Amino acid sequence: MALRDALEANSKHLKTLELDLIRWTSAELYYHYKEWSQDKPLHFLAHDILHLGSKGQKASFPSLKTLSLSGVSYHIAASEIALAFNFSGLRSLKLNKCPHVRNLFEAVVQANQPIQLTSLELVIEAGNLGPSDPLIRFLASFRGLEAFHLLTYDYRISGELWETIFLHQPTLKQLVYHERPPEDEGKYDRLMLPWNRALPSSGTSSLNIGLELKYAGLCCSLSELVGFPLVLMVRCN
Numbered sequence: 001m002a003l004r005d006a007l008e009a010n011s012k013h014l015k016t017l018e019l020d021l022i023r024w025t026s027a028e029l030y031y032h033y034k035e036w037s038q039d040k041p042l043h044f045l046a047h048d049i050l051h052l053g054s055k056g057q058k059a060s061f062p063s064l065k066t067l068s069l070s071g072v073s074y075h076i077a078a079s080e081i082a083l084a085f086n087f088s089g090l091r092s093l094k095l096n097k098c099p100h101v102r103n104l105f106e107a108v109v110q111a112n113q114p115i116q117l118t119s120l121e122l123v124i125e126a127g128n129l130g131p132s133d134p135l136i137r138f139l140a141s142f143r144g145l146e147a148f149h150l151l152t153y154d155y156r157i158s159g160e161l162w163e164t165i166f167l168h169q170p171t172l173k174q175l176v177y178h179e180r181p182p183e184d185e186g187k188y189d190r191l192m193l194p195w196n197r198a199l200p201s202s203g204t205s206s207l208n209i210g211l212e213l214k215y216a217g218l219c220c221s222l223s224e225l226v227g228f229p230l231v232l233m234v235r236c237n
Helices: 002-010 024-031 040-049 080-086 102-111 132-138 159-168 200-212
Strands: 016-019 065-069 092-096 120-125 146-151 174-178 217-220 230-235
Touching: 002 040, 024 065, 040 080, 080 102, 102 132
Parallel strands: 016 065, 065 092, 092 120, 120 146, 146 174, 174 217, 217 230
Antiparallel strands: none
16 A cells, blocks of 8 residues: 555656565565465556556556566556556666566557667566567567667577567667576576577677677677677676
8 A cells, every 4th residue: 555655646757666576475474465365466566556447546657767677467457557657758678577578568569659768678487589479579669779688588589589689770789688497497507508599690690790789798609709899798607
């Protein structure tokens, strides 16, 4: 209730919003929420906080420019959430482990909203990331990204992802890509990660020719980065 009231009171002029809803178990133990259930995270933000789908007053954020959401589910009301958070006016968007996040990308694409993002940071669950994936179609629906950071729990990255990133070639200055195996695989040997698959041959040549990056962090073999005119971030574990 406190979160709901605070957002409603400040929604009209709020420019930056960060919500981290990942640790639901801790919240349950601490607050002893009487109506808690396994479905609570799927509709908490949409129903309890923003009142989407209800006849009462609904919070909206017309001035919002920077949005960071962790653990926020888009299982329901993805279109309404996109509208409430003024996706057409956002400049910076971070989505960290948000269940059903592809519903949000699909809703934004279908709404044909003008997107003006300059920074996009994603930690997303497994998916084919092929041409029909909502993320691919979302990235292709606008231009102007200056920074794109992606952490994916997937082995099936396709060339379509890189081709879509290259659509932002004229403006893109920061590119960070990191790949990890699906979380449900438990322990894994880091030496067995398919580093070279992160950058297919077509992607490597396109990066060398088409992008003028100032900063990059890439999950690939160092030999593929020879000649890159950029400051390279290398993370070794």
